[in-house]
Amino acid sequence: MGIRHYALGQGMLGGVGDASTTSGDFRPVLGRSCTRLIGRRRERTDLRALVDAVREGKSRALVVSGEPGVGKTALLDWLVDETSGVRIVRATGVQAEMDLPFAALHQLLAPMLDRLDRLPAPQRDALRTFFGISPGKAPNRFFGGLAVLGLLADVAEEEPLICVIDDEQWLDRASAQVLAFVARRLERESVGLVFATRRPSRDLADLPQLAVEGLEDEDARMLLDSVGTGPLDERIRDQVISETRGNPLALLELLRGMSPAEIAGGLGIRRGATPLSKKIEESFRRRIDVLPAERRRLLLLAAVDSVGDLTLLVRAATHLGIPCETVAGVMETGLIEVRPHVRFRHPLVRSALMSSSSQQEIREAHRALAEATDPEQDPDRRAWHRALAATGPDEDVAEELGRSADRALARGGLTATAAFLERAAVLTPDPARRAQRMLTAACAKLDADAPDDALRLLEAADAGPEDAVRTAQAEHLRGRIVLEQQRMPEAALILHGAAQRMEAFDPALTREIYLEALVAAGLSAAPDGSNSFFTVLEAARNAPAASPEPRRAVDVLLDALVARATKGYEVAGPMLAEALSMISGPGGDLGRLVNGRAATVLAMEMWDAEASFTIATRQARAARGTGAMGQLRVALNVLGLGQVLAGEFASAGELISEYCILTETTGNPYFPFPEMMLAAWRGQEGRVWELAETSRRAAIGRGTDAVTPYVGCMSAVLHNGRGRHGEALSAAREVFEHDLCGLGPFVVPELAEAAARTGDRGVVDDVLGWLSDRTRTVPADWSLGIEARLRAFLAHGSDAEGFYRESIERLARTRVRVEVARAHLLYGEWLRREKRRADAREQLSTAHGMLATMGADAYADRARRELLATGATARKRTDDTRKQLTPQEVQIARLARAGLSNAEIGARLFISARTVQYHLRKVFMKLGISARGQLDAVLPDDGK
Numbered sequence: 001m002g003i004r005h006y007a008l009g010q011g012m013l014g015g016v017g018d019a020s021t022t023s024g025d026f027r028p029v030l031g032r033s034c035t036r037l038i039g040r041r042r043e044r045t046d047l048r049a050l051v052d053a054v055r056e057g058k059s060r061a062l063v064v065s066g067e068p069g070v071g072k073t074a075l076l077d078w079l080v081d082e083t084s085g086v087r088i089v090r091a092t093g094v095q096a097e098m099d100l101p102f103a104a105l106h107q108l109l110a111p112m113l114d115r116l117d118r119l120p121a122p123q124r125d126a127l128r129t130f131f132g133i134s135p136g137k138a139p140n141r142f143f144g145g146l147a148v149l150g151l152l153a154d155v156a157e158e159e160p161l162i163c164v165i166d167d168e169q170w171l172d173r174a175s176a177q178v179l180a181f182v183a184r185r186l187e188r189e190s191v192g193l194v195f196a197t198r199r200p201s202r203d204l205a206d207l208p209q210l211a212v213e214g215l216e217d218e219d220a221r222m223l224l225d226s227v228g229t230g231p232l233d234e235r236i237r238d239q240v241i242s243e244t245r246g247n248p249l250a251l252l253e254l255l256r257g258m259s260p261a262e263i264a265g266g267l268g269i270r271r272g273a274t275p276l277s278k279k280i281e282e283s284f285r286r287r288i289d290v291l292p293a294e295r296r297r298l299l300l301l302a303a304v305d306s307v308g309d310l311t312l313l314v315r316a317a318t319h320l321g322i323p324c325e326t327v328a329g330v331m332e333t334g335l336i337e338v339r340p341h342v343r344f345r346h347p348l349v350r351s352a353l354m355s356s357s358s359q360q361e362i363r364e365a366h367r368a369l370a371e372a373t374d375p376e377q378d379p380d381r382r383a384w385h386r387a388l389a390a391t392g393p394d395e396d397v398a399e400e401l402g403r404s405a406d407r408a409l410a411r412g413g414l415t416a417t418a419a420f421l422e423r424a425a426v427l428t429p430d431p432a433r434r435a436q437r438m439l440t441a442a443c444a445k446l447d448a449d450a451p452d453d454a455l456r457l458l459e460a461a462d463a464g465p466e467d468a469v470r471t472a473q474a475e476h477l478r479g480r481i482v483l484e485q486q487r488m489p490e491a492a493l494i495l496h497g498a499a500q501r502m503e504a505f506d507p508a509l510t511r512e513i514y515l516e517a518l519v520a521a522g523l524s525a526a527p528d529g530s531n532s533f534f535t536v537l538e539a540a541r542n543a544p545a546a547s548p549e550p551r552r553a554v555d556v557l558l559d560a561l562v563a564r565a566t567k568g569y570e571v572a573g574p575m576l577a578e579a580l581s582m583i584s585g586p587g588g589d590l591g592r593l594v595n596g597r598a599a600t601v602l603a604m605e606m607w608d609a610e611a612s613f614t615i616a617t618r619q620a621r622a623a624r625g626t627g628a629m630g631q632l633r634v635a636l637n638v639l640g641l642g643q644v645l646a647g648e649f650a651s652a653g654e655l656i657s658e659y660c661i662l663t664e665t666t667g668n669p670y671f672p673f674p675e676m677m678l679a680a681w682r683g684q685e686g687r688v689w690e691l692a693e694t695s696r697r698a699a700i701g702r703g704t705d706a707v708t709p710y711v712g713c714m715s716a717v718l719h720n721g722r723g724r725h726g727e728a729l730s731a732a733r734e735v736f737e738h739d740l741c742g743l744g745p746f747v748v749p750e751l752a753e754a755a756a757r758t759g760d761r762g763v764v765d766d767v768l769g770w771l772s773d774r775t776r777t778v779p780a781d782w783s784l785g786i787e788a789r790l791r792a793f794l795a796h797g798s799d800a801e802g803f804y805r806e807s808i809e810r811l812a813r814t815r816v817r818v819e820v821a822r823a824h825l826l827y828g829e830w831l832r833r834e835k836r837r838a839d840a841r842e843q844l845s846t847a848h849g850m851l852a853t854m855g856a857d858a859y860a861d862r863a864r865r866e867l868l869a870t871g872a873t874a875r876k877r878t879d880d881t882r883k884q885l886t887p888q889e890v891q892i893a894r895l896a897r898a899g900l901s902n903a904e905i906g907a908r909l910f911i912s913a914r915t916v917q918y919h920l921r922k923v924f925m926k927l928g929i930s931a932r933g934q935l936d937a938v939l940p941d942d943g944k
Contacts, residue, residue, distance in 0.1 A: 037071075037074060037075070037078050038215065038219045038222050038223050038248075039215050039216055039218075039219030039222075040071070040075065040078075040215075040219075043064075043210060043212060044075075044078065046062065046210050047062070047075065047078075047079050047194070050062050050162075050192050050194065051079070051083050051086065051192065053192075054086060054160045054161070054162060054190055054191065054192040055085060055086065055160050055190075057160075057188065058188065058190070059186035059187055059188060059190065059191045059192065060192045060193075060208070061183035061184075061186055061193040061194075061195075061207045061208060062192075062193070062194050062195070062207070062208050062209075063168075063195045063197065063200050063204045063207050063208065063209050063210065064076070064194060064195065064196045064197070064210045064212055065196075065197050065198065065199055065200050065210070065211055066198070066211060066212035066213065067198065067247065068198065068249070068280065068346070068348055069248065069249025069250055069280050069346065069348070070212050070213065070214060070247050070248065070249075071212060071215075071248050071249075072197075072212055073166055073196060074248070075196070075212065076090075076164050076166055076194065076196055079162075079164065079194065080164065083162065085159075085160070086159060086160040086161065086192075087155065087159050087160070087161045087162070088161075088162050088163075088164060089108055089109075089111060089112075089161070089162075089163050089164070090108070090163075090164045090165075090166070091104045091105075091107040091108035091163075091164075091165050091175075092104075092107070092165075092166040092167050092343075093166065093167035093168055093169065093170030093171040093172075094167070094170055094308075095170045095350070098170055098171070098172050098173070101130075101172060101174045101175075101408050101416040101417075102130045102131060102172065102174050102175050103172050103175065104165070104171045104172055104175035104176075105130070105131075105148070105174070105175040105178055105179065106131050108163060108165065108175075108179075109127075109131075109151065112151055112152075112155055113127075113131070113133070115151060115154055116128065118154050119147060119150050119151060120150070120903045120904075120907070122147075122907075123144075123146060123147030123150050123151075123907075124147070126144040126147045127144060127147045127148070127151070129410070130144050130174075144178055145177070145178040145181035145182055145185075146181075146185075146906070146907055146910060148178055148179075148181075148182050149181075149182045149185055149186075149189075149911075149912050150903070150906070150912055150913065152182065152189065152191045152912075153189040153191065153912040153913065153914045153915075156189050156914075157914070160190040160191075160192075161190065161191050162191075162192040162193075162194065163179075163191070163192065163193050164194050164196075165179060165193070165194065165195045165196070166196045167196065167197070168195045168196060168197035168201065168204065169197045169198050169199070169201065172416070174416070176201065177203060179193065179195075180201075180203035180204055181910075183195075183204070183207055184206070184207070185910055185911055185912070187911060187912070187915040187918070188912075188914060188915045188918040189912050189914050189915060213245075213246070214244070214245040214246025214247050214248075215246040215247075215251075216246065217238075217241055217246070219246075220241045220244075220246045220248075220251060221241065223248060223251055223252070224241070224251055247280075249280055249346060249348075250279065250280050280346075280348050281348045281351055281352045281355070284335070284346075284348055284349045284352040285352040285355070285356050287333070287335065288335070288349075288352055288353060288356055289356065291333065292329075294322050294323070294326045295326060295329055295330050295333065296353075296357075297317075297320060297322055297361070297365070298317055298322055298326050298327065299330060299333075299335065299336065300353050300354075300357050300361060300362070300365050301313055301316050301317060301320070301365050301368065301369065302336060302342050302344070303349075303350045303353040303354055303365075304354075304362060304365045304366055304369065304385075304388070305342075305369055307341075307381070308341030308342040308343060309341065309342070310327075310338055310341070310342050312369070312372055312373065313327075313342055314327065315372040316365075316368040316369045316372040317368070318372075319367075319368040319371050319372060320364065320365075320368045335349050336349070362388075363388070363389045363390075363391060364389075366385045366386075366388040366389035367385070367386075367389035369385045370382050370385035370386045370389055373385060379400075379403070379404065379407070380404040380407060380408070380416075380420075383397070383400040383401050383403070383404045383420070384401075384404070384420075384423075386400065387401055387423045387424075387427060390427055393427050393428060393429035393434075394427050394429070395427075395428065395429055395430075397424075397427050398425075398427040398428045398437070399424075401421070401423050401424035402420070402421070402424050402437075404420045405417045405420035405421045405424065405444070408420060409444075417444045417447075418441055418444035418445045418447075418450065418453070421437060421441035421444050422438075422441040422445075422457060424437055424441075425437035425438040425441050425457075425460070431464050431465050432464060432465050432467065434464060435460075435461045435462075435463070435464020435465065435467070435470060436461070436464075436467075436470060438457050438458075438461035438464070439457070439458070439461040439470060439473060439474055439477070441457050442454045442455075442457035442458045442461060442477055443477055445457060446477065446480065446481055446484070451481045451484060451485060454477070454481055455478070458474050458477060458478055461474055462474060468501070468504070468505070469505050471501060472498055472501035472502040472505060473502075475497055475498035475501055476495070476498040476499075476509075476513055478494050478498070479491050479494035479495035479497075479498050479513070479516070479517070479520075480495075480516075482494055483495070483516065483520055488520045488521075489520075489521075489532060491517075491520040492517050492518075492520035492532045492533075492536055493532050495513055495514075495516050495517035495520060495536075496514075496517045496521075496532065496535065496536045496539055498513050498517075499513040499514045499517060499539065499540075499543070500539060503543070503544055507543075507546075507547070508546075508547065508552075510543060510544055511543055511544065511546060511554060511555055511558050512554055514536070514539065514540040514543050514558060515540075515554055515558045515561075515598065517536045517539075517540070518533075518536055518537065518540055518558070518562075519598055521533040521535075521536040537565050537566070540558060540561075540562050541562045541566060543558070546558075546559070551582075552582075553579050553582040553583050553599075556575060556578050556579040556582060557576075557579040557598060557602060559575055560572050560575035560576045560578075560579055563575055564576070568773075569773050569774055570773065570776075570777050573774065573777030573778040574777065574778065576602060576605060576606055576778070577606060577778050579602060580602050580603060580606050580608060580611055583599045583602070583611075584599075584603070584608075584611040584614050584615050599615050600612050600615055600616060600634070600638045601742035602742070604742040604743070604745055604746075605742045605744065606778060606780065607744070607745050607774070607780045607782040607783035608780055608782070609642060609645055609646075609745075609782060609814055609815050609816050610814070610815055612638060612641075612642055613638075613639065613642040613815065615638075616634075616635045616638035616639045616642065617635075617639065619631055619632075619634065619635035619638075620632055620635035620636060620639060632662060633659060633662050633663060636655050636656075636658055636659040636662065637671060637673070637674055639655050640652050640655040640656045640659060640674030640675070640678070641673065641674045641677060642815070643655060644674060644677050644678050644681060644818070645815070645816045645817070645818055645819075646815045646816065646817050646818075647817035647818050647821065647850070647853075647854040647856075648817075648854075649678060649681070649682065649854050649856075650855075650890065651894070652674065652678050653678065653890075653891075654891045654894060655674070656674050656675045656678065657888075657891060657909075658908060658909060658910075659674070660675075661909065662910070670694070671695075672691040672694060672695055673695075673710045673714075675687075675691055676688055676691040676692065676695070676710070676714045677713075677714055677717070677746075679691065679714075679718075680714040680715075680717040680718040680721070681717060681721070681818060681854075681855075681856045681858075681859070682855055682856060682857050682858070683718065683721050683722065683856070683857045683858025683859070683861070685718060685722075688714060688715070688718050692711045692714070692715070695707040695710070695711060696708075696711070708734075708735075709735045709738065709743055709747075710743075712731045712732065712734055712735040712747070713731075713732070713735055713743060713747050713750065715727075715728070715731040716728040716729075716731045716732035716735075716747065716750035716751065716754065717746075717750055718858070719731065719754070720750055720753055720754055721856070721858030721859045721862065722858050722862075723862060725754045725757035725758050726754070726758055728750055728751075728753070728754035729751065729754035729755055729758055729760065729763070731750075732747050732751035732754055733751060733763065735747045735751075736751050736767065736770075744770075744771075744774070745782065745783075745786075748767055748770070748771055748786060749786055749789070749819065749822070751763065751767055752764055752767045752768070752786075752789070752790045752793060755767070755793075756793035761793075761794060764790060764793050764794055765794070767790060768787065768790040768791065768794070771783060771786065771787050771790065772787060775787050781810045781811065781813045781814050782810075782814045782816055782819070784810050785806075785807045785809075785810035785811035785814070785819065785823070786807070786811075786819070788803045788804075788806040788807035788810060789804070789807040789823060789826065791803045792804045792807065792826075792827075792830070800830065801827075801830075804823070804826065804827040804830060805827070807823045807827075808820065808823045808824060808827065811823050817854070818854065818856065820850070821847050821850035821851050821854065821856070821859070822847070822859065824843045824844070824846045824850065825843075825844065825847035825851070825859065825862065825863050825866070827843045828840045828841075828842075828843030828844035828847055828863070828866060829844075829866055831843060832844070832866060832869060832870055837870040837871060840866070840870050841867065841870050841871075841872045844863050844866050844867045844872070845867065845872070847859075847863045848860055848863035848864055848867060851863055885923060885926060885927075888909075888919065889919050889922060889923050889926075890939075891909065892905055892909070892916055892919045892920060892923065893920070893923045893927075893935055894939065895908060895909075896920060896923075896932050896935060897932065897935040897936055897939055901913075902914075902917050902920070920932075923935075927939070
C-alpha cells in the first residue's frame, strides 16, 4: 500500500479533511491506527452500520457532506483504517479532470478490469469503450452503469466490497452519473458506496445522507490542545472555536503563522463576514507566499497537474529548470505528500496556489506538463495542457483538441467532447471557422445534456461573421434545445424559422425540420386555437419538394400530415398508409421522425395496433443493443400502451415499471399515459386521478395543453367501466371535438358508447361519420370493428345483431383484446334488453371471463351484474397465494418463465444478476417450487 505520509499536526485528527487517496488499492485493507479521530461518534456509528450491512450481504450507499475542512476525508480515512474483512477501493475527484470522461471511474475500477470477461458481452464492450481499451460506438452512460453494477457485484461475490469516493463535487460528469446510477440500483450485492462531497449534487440527492458539521466544543478544545500552540487563554480559545464553528482544519490553520502576541490578544482571528473556506485558503496562501521561488513553482506544477504522477512532475520540473532536490524540500512544507500519488493536504491548498499565481506562471506550468506528457500514451491530457498554455489563438492546438474530442466521443464521453470542442473554438484564429466550431461545440453540449451551455455557445457562434447557413443551423439547434425542454409553442416557432432559413441550402434537412415543427405545434395545441399550428402548417405546405430518389418516410409523412389538415382524410389516408408501410416494413425507415414519436402516433392514426407494436418492439430492441435510453423510453411507453390494449395487463405493468425506472434514472419527465390507461381499465379511480394531477402539474410552465386530451380519454374509459356514461360523454366529447392526431382509437369507442347509453343518437351519428371517412379510405379491422359497433348502436332488430357479430369478428382479428371483450359485453347487454336471456348469458359469460382474466375489474363487475340480471351466477375474482408476490417479484418471475437468464433480467430491470437471484429464491419459496421450469404451472398468463 505504500507508506502513509502525514503532514505536521495530523497525528490526532478531529475529522480534518485531506484529499489523499489510496487510489486503485484493491487488496483487503487491514486495520491501521495511524489516524485517530477526535469525537465524531454519530458519524462513526453511521459508517459502522454501513459496513455491517455490507458484511451481511446487503448493499448500502451513503453521502457524507459538509463544508471544506470539516473532516469528510478524515472520516473516509478512518473508515479505511478501521474496516477489516472487506475489500476497499478509493477514488478522488480532481477539479482539473472534470472534463475528462470516466477519469474517476477508471481510477476506481482499474484494479477490477481483469474481470471484464466475466460480464455479458454488451456490458463488457461498454466498459472497454468507456476506458479506451478497445474502439467502438459510444455506449450510453446508463448502459455502462449497468456494466459497472455487474462488475462490482461480481467482485463482491468473493468478498464484500466498499467503494469510497472523495470530493464527489469534482468528479467528471460521466463518472458521477454512472456511480449515482449504481448507488440507486444497489440491493443485495454486498456492495457499499460512500461519497464525500461539499453539498449533495442532484445525482445524489435521493440517497441516504450524513451531514458532517463542526466538532462539539469539548472535542474542539481537545484538538486545539493537541497541536502544541502553547497555552491559550480560555476566552481566546472559545473565540477561536466560535469563529471557526468547530471546523477542524480551520482550528488548525487559522492560528498557524500568528505570533504568540497575536494569539494571546485574539488579533487576526475575527475577520467579519469572510466565508470560512476563504479564511482557510488565506492561511494556506500565507504559508505559500513565504516559500522560496523554486518550491512555489514546483507546487504550482502539482496544482495544475491532475494525474499526481511523481515521475511526470519531476520531468516537468526539469523542463522548468527546477532541480530534483527541490522535491524533498517541498515535502517538508506539509502542504503536499506522496501516498503513492502526489496529493495536497487539502484541496484549498490547490486553490490558494492558483489564486496567488499569475496567468503567465500558470501557462508556463501547463506548457511544462504538456512537454512532459507522452503524446502516445496520454494525447488528450497533453492537448489539454497545450490549450491552457496557449497565449492566444493557435490553429495547431485547436486541431489537436478536435482529435481529442473525436476520441472522447468514441469513448462515450459527451461532456469531454463538448469541452474539447469549446476550447478548440476559443483557440481558432479564423473568425468564421471559430463560429462554426462554437456551433459544433453547442451541438455537443446539447447531446451532453447541457442545454444552458449549448445556448451560451450558440450566442458566441452568433457573434461570428455573417453566414446564412450557419445561422440556419444555429436556429435549428436552438429549436431542438427548446423542444427537449418541452416548451412546445416556443419550439414550434423557432423550428419554423429555422426551416425557412434552411430552405435555400438543404431541402432535405428543411423537410425534417418542418416535421419537427409540426409535431411541436401539434403538442402545443390549445382549446381556443391560440397556437402556431396553422402558421407552421402553411409554411410546411410550401416546403421544398422531396427528392424523387431516395424516397424517405419523413418526406411522405410530412406531405401526409399537411394533406390531412388541408385536404382531409380522403387525400391524406393513402399517403399516411404509405409512410406507415415504409416505417413498419422490414428495414423500416424511421429517419428523423422526432425520435420515433411520430412513427408510433402515425400507427395509432391508422388504427394499426400491430404496426405500432412492431415499430416499438424494433425500437426497443435496437435501443437495448446500443444503450440509447431516450429511444428506449419512447418504445417502452408505446409497448406499455400496446399491452394494455392487448389485455396483457401484467406484461403492461412490467413495461411501465421498466419505463418508470428508466425515467427516474435519466431524470426525464414522466409521461403516465400508459399507466393511466392501465389504471382506468382496471377501474382504479384514485390512481387515475392521481396520475392525471401529476400530468397536469408536469405540464405547467411548458405552454402545452397536450396532457388534457389524454386525461379525457382515460377518464372516459374509467367512467364507462363504472357505468357513469354521462360523465364519460362529457370527458370524451371535449377530446373528440379537437380531433388530435392519433387519439381516435382511444376516444371514439368511449364517446360512442357513452352517447348510446345516454340516448344521444346525434353524437353517435357524428362519430360514425368521422370514422366512416377513414374506413372508406384506409380500411382496417380495428376501425371497421368499431364502426360496426357504432352502426349496431343505431340499428334495431336483426340489423343490430348483424353489426354486433361483425364487430366481434373483425376485432378478433386484431391484437386489441380489450375491445374484443367489450364487444362481447355490449352484445350481451343488447341481447338481455331484447329479453334473449340464454343468448345473453353466453356473450356475457365470455366477456366476464376475458375481462376478469385480464384484470379489467370495473368492466368485469359490469359483466357480472348483467349476468346476474339474466338469472346466471358469476363469481368475483378472488385473490390467491400469488398475491404474496411483490410487483417486482412478479416481474422477475414472468421474465424468468420467458426464458431470460439472470443477467438478461438484470439488464431489463436495471438491477444486478445477484439481486435477481435473491428475488427468484424468494419467489420459489413463496410459490412452493424449486426450479424455473415449474413457473409456468404456478404463474398463469394473467400474472396475478
